[in-house]
Amino acid sequence: MHISEGILPASVLIAGGVLSLLGTAIGLKRLTPETIPRAALLTAAAFVASLIHLPLGPSSVHLVFNGLLGLMLGMAAFPAFLICLFLQAVLFQFGGLTTLGVNTFNLAFAGIVGAWFGKFFFRFGLRGVVVGGFIAGALAIFLAGFLVALELFLAGESFHAVAKLILAAHLPVALVEGVVSAFICLYLQKVRPEIFQ
Numbered sequence: 375m376h377i378s379e380g381i382l383p384a385s386v387l388i389a390g391g392v393l394s395l396l397g398t399a400i401g402l403k404r405l406t407p408e409t410i411p412r413a414a415l416l417t418a419a420a421f422v423a424s425l426i427h428l429p430l431g432p433s434s435v436h437l438v439f440n441g442l443l444g445l446m447l448g449m450a451a452f453p454a455f456l457i458c459l460f461l462q463a464v465l466f467q468f469g470g471l472t473t474l475g476v477n478t479f480n481l482a483f484a485g486i487v488g489a490w491f492g493k494f495f496f497r498f499g500l501r502g503v504v505v506g507g508f509i510a511g512a513l514a515i516f517l518a519g520f521l522v523a524l525e526l527f528l529a530g531e532s533f534h535a536v537a538k539l540i541l542a543a544h545l546p547v548a549l550v551e552g553v554v555s556a557f558i559c560l561y562l563q564k565v566r567p568e569i570f571q
Contacts, residue, residue: 376462376469376477377522382529390525391475397452397482404449412569416443417454421461424468437547440481441514441555444489445507446569452482480521488514496563496570503563504556511555512548519544 382390405413416439423437443451456478462468469477492510495502519541526537562569 376459377473377480377525379470379472381533382473382476382525386525386528387472387476390473390477390479394452394456394475394478394482397449397479398456401447401449401452401454401482405453409447409450413447413450413454416446417458420454421458424458424462425466437551437554438481438515438518439511439551439555440485440518441488441492441507441510441512441551442485442558443482444485444487444514445493445510445559448486448489451485452478455482455485476525480518480525484516484518484521485510485514487517488512493570500560500563503559507556507559508552510552510559512552515544515548515551519548 420439420443423439425436427436440451440455443454447454456474459469459474459477459481460471463470463474488510491513492506492508495506495509498505523537523541526533526540559570
C-alpha cells in the first residue's frame with residue numbers, strides 16, 4: 375500500500391500532497407480536546423497493525439484499519455494517517471517522504487469513503503453495525519488499492535503489470551479487513567456506541 379520514492383510523476387506527487395494538506399487542515403480543525411486521545415490511540419493501532427506483514431505471492435499484505443479510522447475519526451483520519459505514515463517512512467523506510475502526501479491521501483480518503491457507505495447501515499441495529507463495519511473496512515481497502523493501482527498506472531507503461539497485481543492482491547485483504555472491522559464495530563457498538571456519533 376506504500377508507494378516508494380522515485381516512481382510517481384511530479385504531477386501525481388503534487389496533487390496527492392495538496393489534497394492531503396487540505397484534508398489534514400480540515401481534520402485538525404475537527405479535532406477537539408475530547409477526540410485527540412481517540413485519534414492518538416487509533417493512529418497507534420494503525421501503525422502497529424501495519425507492522426504485521428503476511429506473505430501473499432511475490433509481496434506481502436497487512437491490516438490497515440483505514441475504514442475504522444474513517445468511521446471513528448472522519449476527516450481527522452487525514453492527520454492520523456499523516457503521522458502514522460511519516461513515522462513508518464522515517465523509522466522503517468516504508469514508502470517515503472516525497473510520496474507521503476499521496477500515501478496519506480490514498481488511505482485517509484479511502485477510509486472516509488468506506489466509512490460513509492458503511493455508516494448508512496448502522497441505523498439497522500447490531501446486524502446493521504456488522505454489515506456497515508464490513509463494508510467500511512472492505513471498501514476502504516479496495517478503494518485504497520485501486521488508488522495505488524491508478525497512480526502506478528499513471529507512472530508509466532512499465533508499472534501497468536504491477537498496478538494490476540496490486541489491485542488483485544488487495545481483494546483478499548479487503549475481505550479480511552472487512553471481517554475484522556465488522557467484529558470491532560460490533561464490540562464497540564455494545565460497549566461504547568457513542569464512539570460512532
